[in-house]
Amino acid sequence: MPTIYDIDTGGKAPALEARDLSVFYGSKVAVKEISLTIPANRVVALIGPSGCGKSTLLRCLNRMNDLVSGARVEGEVAFRGKNLYDTDVDPVEVRRRIGMVFQKPNPFPKSIYENTAFGPRINGFRGDLDSLVEQSLRQAALWDEVHDRLSDSAYALSGGQQQRLCIARTLAVKPEIVLMDEPASALDPIATQRIEELIYELKKEYTIIIVTHNMQQAARISDYTAFLYMGELIEYGPTESIFTNPREERTEAYVTGRFG
Amino acid sequence: MSQPTGAAGSEVFDPAALAHKRTRNLAEHVIGLLLFLCAAASTLITVGIVLVLLRETISFFSSVSLIDFLTDPQWTPLFQEKHFGILPLAAGSFMVAAGAAVVAVPTGLLTALFLSEYASERLRAFLKPTLEILAGIPTVVYGYFALTFVTPVLRALFPSTEVYNAAAASIVVGIMIIPTISSLSEDALRAVPSSLREGAYGLGATKLEVSTRVVLPAALSGVIAAFILGISRAIGETMAVTIAAGQMPNLTLNPLESIETMTAYIVQASLGDTPHGSIGYQTLFAVGMTLFLITLAMNIVSQLILSRFREAYQ
Numbered sequence: 207m208p209t210i211y212d213i214d215t216g217g218k219a220p221a222l223e224a225r226d227l228s229v230f231y232g233s234k235v236a237v238k239e240i241s242l243t244i245p246a247n248r249v250v251a252l253i254g255p256s257g258c259g260k261s262t263l264l265r266c267l268n269r270m271n272d273l274v275s276g277a278r279v280e281g282e283v284a285f286r287g288k289n290l291y292d293t294d295v296d297p298v299e300v301r302r303r304i305g306m307v308f309q310k311p312n313p314f315p316k317s318i319y320e321n322t323a324f325g326p327r328i329n330g331f332r333g334d335l336d337s338l339v340e341q342s343l344r345q346a347a348l349w350d351e352v353h354d355r356l357s358d359s360a361y362a363l364s365g366g367q368q369q370r371l372c373i374a375r376t377l378a379v380k381p382e383i384v385l386m387d388e389p390a391s392a393l394d395p396i397a398t399q400r401i402e403e404l405i406y407e408l409k410k411e412y413t414i415i416i417v418t419h420n421m422q423q424a425a426r427i428s429d430y431t432a433f434l435y436m437g438e439l440i441e442y443g444p445t446e447s448i449f450t451n452p453r454e455e456r457t458e459a460y461v462t463g464r465f466g
Numbered sequence: 467m468s469q470p471t472g473a474a475g476s477e478v479f480d481p482a483a484l485a486h487k488r489t490r491n492l493a494e495h496v497i498g499l500l501l502f503l504c505a506a507a508s509t510l511i512t513v514g515i516v517l518v519l520l521r522e523t524i525s526f527f528s529s530v531s532l533i534d535f536l537t538d539p540q541w542t543p544l545f546q547e548k549h550f551g552i553l554p555l556a557a558g559s560f561m562v563a564a565g566a567a568v569v570a571v572p573t574g575l576l577t578a579l580f581l582s583e584y585a586s587e588r589l590r591a592f593l594k595p596t597l598e599i600l601a602g603i604p605t606v607v608y609g610y611f612a613l614t615f616v617t618p619v620l621r622a623l624f625p626s627t628e629v630y631n632a633a634a635a636s637i638v639v640g641i642m643i644i645p646t647i648s649s650l651s652e653d654a655l656r657a658v659p660s661s662l663r664e665g666a667y668g669l670g671a672t673k674l675e676v677s678t679r680v681v682l683p684a685a686l687s688g689v690i691a692a693f694i695l696g697i698s699r700a701i702g703e704t705m706a707v708t709i710a711a712g713q714m715p716n717l718t719l720n721p722l723e724s725i726e727t728m729t730a731y732i733v734q735a736s737l738g739d740t741p742h743g744s745i746g747y748q749t750l751f752a753v754g755m756t757l758f759l760i761t762l763a764m765n766i767v768s769q770l771i772l773s774r775f776r777e778a779y780q
């Protein structure tokens with residue numbers, strides 16, 4: 207059984223709750239009966255050695271795993287009291303409310319403006335698109351760098367800027383939760399630092415679940431940390447406890463860098 | 467030949483080991499030369515064809531002015547009263563190509579979208595080869611299919627349809643070029659990185675939105691290049707249009723009338739008894755040159771578009 211600390215949800219309802227969640231690729235189990243409570247307006251980090259199921263777990267939380275042929279999910283993910291895996295749930299609606307930022311920046315081959323406006327456009331946004339684009343780019347701390355060249359191709363931006371554009375694009379849909387899968391792993395240290403500062407700002411309005419293989423990063427930016435090992439949740443609790451005083455031997459071995 | 471020496475250490479290193487090996491050098495040269503000859507041969511053949519075309523075309527234009535060729539509305543080089551206006555033939559070719567595009571562009575594009583974005587791997591593995599069979603049917607079969615099936619249907623629908631008509635030819639040529647358009651478009655669509663699809667799904671896009679608003683625009687230049695290649699095939703198509711569209715140079719926009727395309731004229735004139743060196747004989751080359759220039763231009767345009775496409779995403 208995993209060691210799970212009391213999670214202080216700050217008096218609010220949890221943003222997301224996984225219950226006995228298992229994921230199979232064919233007959234292979236990638237995630238084993240994980241239960242996890244995500245408090246609202248917090249940053250939760252998922253850490254663990256490569257292949258332990260972090261991305262798989264993350265992708266289950268907004269039903270991105272539906273797109274992987276051969277993936278099968280058991281268990282529940284509760285979002286505002288509704289199980290996202292109920293048969294009457296439309297994954298398209300889920301992903302509007304629970305957005306995702308990927309490991310490699312993946313802007314569309316369109317202008318900076320059109321990238322940001324893409325989500326609102328397909329979701330039938332009625333209102334002032336220009337100001338929504340500006341607001342989203344500001345939230346992603348990109349506005350000052352691009353405000354005078356919104357019609358340039360997104361590919362004219364640096365990797366770090368592209369990733370912030372992808373974050374802006376996600377924010378423009380106004381999700382409640384943002385999932386990030388190693389969002390800085392393809393970036394240089396300075397770009398990484400900007401993303402980390404940005405995440406710190408964003409948790410005021412959003413709940414963020416971030417996968418990272420960088421332990422210092424998890425320690426710096428997250429409030430809670432979940433350590434996964436071979437598809438199982440080993441330990442989940444306040445980041446400080448996980449890093450300074452883990453109760454599980456495997457957690458300690460991992461956070462002190464003895465394996466992984 | 468020097469002995470191959472083992473790893474450094476035990477043996478004394480002989481600097482001669484780094485020298486050129488004679489037999490290997492010879493083999494390299496022979497193979498290089500052979501490959502060069504093959505490349506040179508195909509280039510020479512192409513140049514030769516163009517030179518022959520050019521020579522006869524030049525003698526043609528020594529007796530017919532370029533202005534007449536481009537503006538005279540009649541094409542009657544084999545009659546007593548000769549006219550050498552390419553317009554009726556060019557119009558015939560373009561009408562067939564345009565009709566074929568109307569049939570093949572939407573069908574080919576939708577097929578490509580279906581195969582690349584919607585079909586399961588298994589369905590795709592079945593449909594793709596089936597489609598390629600279409601490309602393997604001899605064009606003469608398409609011609610008779612037009613004549614014996616499409617034309618009777620058209621005549622039932624539109625009684626004014628002539629026995630030989632541009633519409634039937636357009637339809638079968640359209641069917642003929644669907645595989646070209648769908649398979650090249652599909653290649654372009656599938657080359658779009660799946661990370662772009664994921665990004666769009668992550669924003670709450672439906673499959674239709676992902677296909678039409680992300681994948682298709684990202685692949686657009688490749689798709690347009692596929693259209694152009696398909697249409698240039700339609701312009702060059704010979705057998706089916708000769709059989710089904712007729713041999714009546716006719717400057718018209720009515721697809722139900724009999725017409726003649728540039729390719730069909732070449733067939734007609736080369737089968738007839740035009741004496742070598744006569745003006746009738748030279749028209750073959752003038753028309754051939756025109757056709758060559760048109761398809762060349764279309765191929766160049768599609769190459770230009772494709773090379774832009776390679777830079778479209780990282």
Ligand SMILES: Nc1ncnc2c1ncn2[C@@H]1O[C@H](COP(=O)(O)OP(=O)(O)O)[C@@H](O)[C@H]1O
Pocket residue numbers: 231236254255256257258259260261262263274276
């Ligand atoms: N699409 C897939 N098909 C089959 N197996 C997969 C697939 N994606 C991931 N896996 C497997 O599931 C396990 C967990 O992978 P993943 O969630 O990507 O781990 P992490 O993100 O922690 O590195 C790995 O053993 C991986 O090989």
Ligand SMILES: [Mg+2]
Pocket residue numbers: 260261262
């Ligand atoms: Mg991963």
